[in-house]
Amino acid sequence: MASAYIIHLLILICIYLILSLSLNLSVGYSGVLNLGHIAFYGLGAYTSALMALAGVPFLLCLLAGGLVAMFSGFLLALPTDKIKGDYLALVTVGFSFIIYSLMLNLDEVTRGPLGLPGIPRPSIFGFGFEDNFSFLILIAVITLAVYFIIQRIADSPFGKLLEAVRDDELAAKILGKDTFKAKAFSLAISAFFAGIAGALYASYITFIDPSSFSLMQIIPIISIVIIGGLASLPGTVLATIILTLIPEALRFVGFPSSILGPMRQIIYALILLLILIYRPRGFLGKVELE
Amino acid sequence: MFYQILANGLIAGAIYALVAAGFSLIYSTTKFVHFAHGGVIALSAYMLYLFYSLLGINFWLSAILAIISGVIIGVGIDYLVYQPLRKRRASPVIILISSVSVLLILESLNLMLFGADVKSINFLDIGSGWSIGPVIITSLQIFIVISSFVLLVTLFLFMKYSKIGKAMRAVADNKNVAEIVGISAERIYTWSFAIGSLIAGFAAVLISLEQNIEPTMGTALIIKGFTASIIGGVESVAGGVLGAFLLGLTENFGIWWLPSSYKDAIAFVILFAFLLLRPEGILGVKKNQK
Amino acid sequence: MKNDILKIENLKKHFGGVLAVDDCSFGVERGTITALIGPNGSGKTTVFNLISGVTKVDSGKILLNDLNIAHLQPSVISNLGISRVFQQSRLFGNLTVEENLMLAFDNEDQKFWASFLGDWWRKPASAKDTARQSKKQIIDEYLESMHITHMRDKQTRDLSFGQKRLVEILRALINPHNLLMLDEPVAGVTPELRDKIKKVLLELKAKGETILLIEHDMNFTLKVADWVIVMDAGQVIVEGIPDEIRHNPKVLEAYLD
Numbered sequence: 040m041a042s043a044y045i046i047h048l049l050i051l052i053c054i055y056l057i058l059s060l061s062l063n064l065s066v067g068y069s070g071v072l073n074l075g076h077i078a079f080y081g082l083g084a085y086t087s088a089l090m091a092l093a094g095v096p097f098l099l100c101l102l103a104g105g106l107v108a109m110f111s112g113f114l115l116a117l118p119t120d121k122i123k124g125d126y127l128a129l130v131t132v133g134f135s136f137i138i139y140s141l142m143l144n145l146d147e148v149t150r151g152p153l154g155l156p157g158i159p160r161p162s163i164f165g166f167g168f169e170d171n172f173s174f175l176i177l178i179a180v181i182t183l184a185v186y187f188i189i190q191r192i193a194d195s196p197f198g199k200l201l202e203a204v205r206d207d208e209l210a211a212k213i214l215g216k217d218t219f220k221a222k223a224f225s226l227a228i229s230a231f232f233a234g235i236a237g238a239l240y241a242s243y244i245t246f247i248d249p250s251s252f253s254l255m256q257i258i259p260i261i262s263i264v265i266i267g268g269l270a271s272l273p274g275t276v277l278a279t280i281i282l283t284l285i286p287e288a289l290r291f292v293g294f295p296s297s298i299l300g301p302m303r304q305i306i307y308a309l310i311l312l313l314i315l316i317y318r319p320r321g322f323l324g325k326v327e328l329e
Numbered sequence: 330m331f332y333q334i335l336a337n338g339l340i341a342g343a344i345y346a347l348v349a350a351g352f353s354l355i356y357s358t359t360k361f362v363h364f365a366h367g368g369v370i371a372l373s374a375y376m377l378y379l380f381y382s383l384l385g386i387n388f389w390l391s392a393i394l395a396i397i398s399g400v401i402i403g404v405g406i407d408y409l410v411y412q413p414l415r416k417r418r419a420s421p422v423i424i425l426i427s428s429v430s431v432l433l434i435l436e437s438l439n440l441m442l443f444g445a446d447v448k449s450i451n452f453l454d455i456g457s458g459w460s461i462g463p464v465i466i467t468s469l470q471i472f473i474v475i476s477s478f479v480l481l482v483t484l485f486l487f488m489k490y491s492k493i494g495k496a497m498r499a500v501a502d503n504k505n506v507a508e509i510v511g512i513s514a515e516r517i518y519t520w521s522f523a524i525g526s527l528i529a530g531f532a533a534v535l536i537s538l539e540q541n542i543e544p545t546m547g548t549a550l551i552i553k554g555f556t557a558s559i560i561g562g563v564e565s566v567a568g569g570v571l572g573a574f575l576l577g578l579t580e581n582f583g584i585w586w587l588p589s590s591y592k593d594a595i596a597f598v599i600l601f602a603f604l605l606l607r608p609e610g611i612l613g614v615k616k617n618q619k
Numbered sequence: 620m621k622n623d624i625l626k627i628e629n630l631k632k633h634f635g636g637v638l639a640v641d642d643c644s645f646g647v648e649r650g651t652i653t654a655l656i657g658p659n660g661s662g663k664t665t666v667f668n669l670i671s672g673v674t675k676v677d678s679g680k681i682l683l684n685d686l687n688i689a690h691l692q693p694s695v696i697s698n699l700g701i702s703r704v705f706q707q708s709r710l711f712g713n714l715t716v717e718e719n720l721m722l723a724f725d726n727e728d729q730k731f732w733a734s735f736l737g738d739w740w741r742k743p744a745s746a747k748d749t750a751r752q753s754k755k756q757i758i759d760e761y762l763e764s765m766h767i768t769h770m771r772d773k774q775t776r777d778l779s780f781g782q783k784r785l786v787e788i789l790r791a792l793i794n795p796h797n798l799l800m801l802d803e804p805v806a807g808v809t810p811e812l813r814d815k816i817k818k819v820l821l822e823l824k825a826k827g828e829t830i831l832l833i834e835h836d837m838n839f840t841l842k843v844a845d846w847v848i849v850m851d852a853g854q855v856i857v858e859g860i861p862d863e864i865r866h867n868p869k870v871l872e873a874y875l876d
Binding site: 072130 | 361362373410413417419420421422423425426427429430431432433434436437438440441444445548552559583588591593594597598600604605608
């Protein structure tokens with residue numbers, strides 16, 4: 040029993056890791072304050088779930104989930120050349136609202152608030168990941184791959200270009216850089232991984248409904264990125280683990296689950312507020328959020 | 330049919346206008362997006378439920394108590410969250426994130442304290458309808474439209490003629506100049522939150538007469554109020570009110586052709602279009618690029 | 620007939636009702652140091668912003684090697700050969716000195732896939748390493764020549780005002796260009812640093828660089844510049860060699876207004 044619970048927690052941590060590492064690429068490295076990350080996550084989940092329910096093999100569903108999210112990430116990047124700062128953040132919020140309301144209202148496709156049940160567990164070349172332990176191994180491998188890919192991007196000259204755009208976009212332009220292309224790429228890649236996370240989530244829980252993808256769900260993830268530190272991948276990992284475990288502690292104190300849910304949200308939001316007020320660089324970050 | 334839709338649109342617009350007026354008022358002086366305004370309305374509505382339905386206090390007294398709680402919550406948020414952030418010169422983006430966190434906290438509080446099931450205030454009878462020509466309106470709706478009209482006119486007169494209203498407009502126009510002539514911007518911010526939240530409390534009372542009270546109503550309302558402000562021009566209260574009626578009408582005329590579940594999607598698409606194409610809104614002035 | 624690398628013709632720009640640049644025309648001769656001077660608010664920095672594409676041109680032409688660059692994007696203008704230093708520091712504050720300079724060499728870093736996977740399909744990885752090594756060497760030489768090698772791995776936001784200035788000038792120098800534009804390079808720096816920058820500018824000219832600079836410090840300007848253009852109220856009122864400018868009554872009048 041206890042080990043089943045730990046496996047479940049580890050899987051959740053992996054999903055959060057993919058989400059927050061990819062968000063750090065767009066928010067931390069290229070400085071695009073993207074509050075619509077959950078929309079990418081949801082697009083990945085719904086795309087892959089619908090395909091999986093239609094009998095498409097898992098790997099294709101996973102890829103399609105990533106690609107659909109990636110494409111929408113590119114679309115969301117289009118206005119970044121003109122709109123900056125808090126208005127851009129609002130555009131991403133609006134984007135999140137739209138995707139959420141599509142999930143809720145496109146009844147014929149998404150079954151609206153009823154959600155999509157019976158999503159098959161992953162199966163790769165005949166090997167099924169029916170039990171949670173094998174699923175954990177699958178998602179751990181993918182999470183590691185995502186970590187190394189994002190780290191490699193961050194360390195490459197392209198990653199330095201992203202940081203330059205974040206620090207001073209005009210100065211980067213004056214050095215002849217196509218800053219729009221850089222931001223569009225980073226947002227698209229970031230969205231791709233969020234889509235992958237969504238596809239994995241859908242195939243793990245085997246049921247999705249719009250409530251997992253509302254705007255408010257961005258709070259834990261943005262908290263992780265800010266608490267761990269912008270442009271700090273080890274910080275993100277540490278923060279993901281801590282933030283996933285803290286609310287679990289409440290479970291042992293013995294609160295009923297009807298109180299546990301909202302309490303967890305309050306804890307995330309409070310931690311985020313305290314960090315924003317007292318330690319805007321996060322714990323392992325060198326970059327101040329602006 | 331046309332006149333009925335017109336009437337429905339105007340009633341929806343009146344409710345949105347109440348939300349947008351307080352939100353725009355706060356934005357106009359402080360220049361940041363106070364998403365938690367929706368949470369203030371929701372919590373005030375629950376306070377009304379607490380005083381009137383649970384404690385059995387006289388309705389009018391309960392309404393006054395609910396409005397006072399709204400003011401206390403709004404000013405409290407400013408004092409506890411926004412003021413420290415302003416002190417460390419946090420950017421509007423940071424304040425935006427923090428306001429979403431506060432909204433999440435307020436919603437979770439509602440959920441924790443009052444539970445997930447919807448509540449209703451059965452003070453005025455919704456059933457009895459009046460027919461004015463081809464249009465059927467309930468007495469409650471007439472009450473709502475008239476009260477919001479009176480409130481908005483009072484607000485307009487207050488902003489135009491009272492000393493504090495004038496000072497608020499001065500700060501909204503140019504904070505630095507206002508401070509040079511001896512107006513304390515911080516004091517005016519507090520006033521903005523007090524008056525904005527007073528309107529929020531008022532809105533809460535009117536809305537909870539017509540709609541059910543539920544934990545997530547704050548998010549739903551602020552999205553509409555925010556959309557209205559963006560349409561009309563977020564810098565001015567008049568713009569917000571104008572946008573609110575336009576939004577109410579567009580939504581109701583929109584579902585003439587589209588399934589009614591697309592009502593929200595219509596609002597989001599309009600919001601997105603305005604954010605991308607005309608972020609300064611209909612009444613807004615394009616800022617000169619420097 | 621002068622050999623002008625940059626020619627400004629009838630340039631105009633207004634902000635709201637204010638005419639910031641009013642029918643401004645001048646040229647910058649190849650291989651010289653040209654100084655743009657004038658009282659505060661005379662439109663010098665606006666002219667710089669218009670040339671580098673930071674601000675949109677209302678009307679008029681900006682010819683770089685006879686190509687009209689008005690209305691082009693800042694990045695395109697930069698790649699056509701204009702390098703610029705701003706009045707305030709615009710370094711990438713969270714990056715180190717070396718990383719700041721590394722970004723200036725070329726636009727190879729924009730190639731995402733090559734940057735991410737290496738471009739072994741076009742050239743061996745060793746060639747790329749060699750290219751990177753030689754860039755590092757060039758950076759080291761520059762830092763050495765300015766005696767600031769010890770700052771190489773510092774984040775630039777931790778540098779002093781004067782150090783930032785030097786790194787910015789270096790970054791603009793490394794950025795491939797035909798024309799170097801400096802907005803008040805010695806404003807607010809110590810006398811020693813001012814002499815250092817003066818030396819650098821004169822060395823650059825000896826190497827054949829073309830420099831256009833804005834400067835308030837008259838002594839400095841009149842010593843380094845070959846040609847001085849005086850602006851007032853958005854127009855060029857006088858231009859000439861430093862000695863003429865020094866004694867021109869119109870210049871004095873402009874400054875006294």
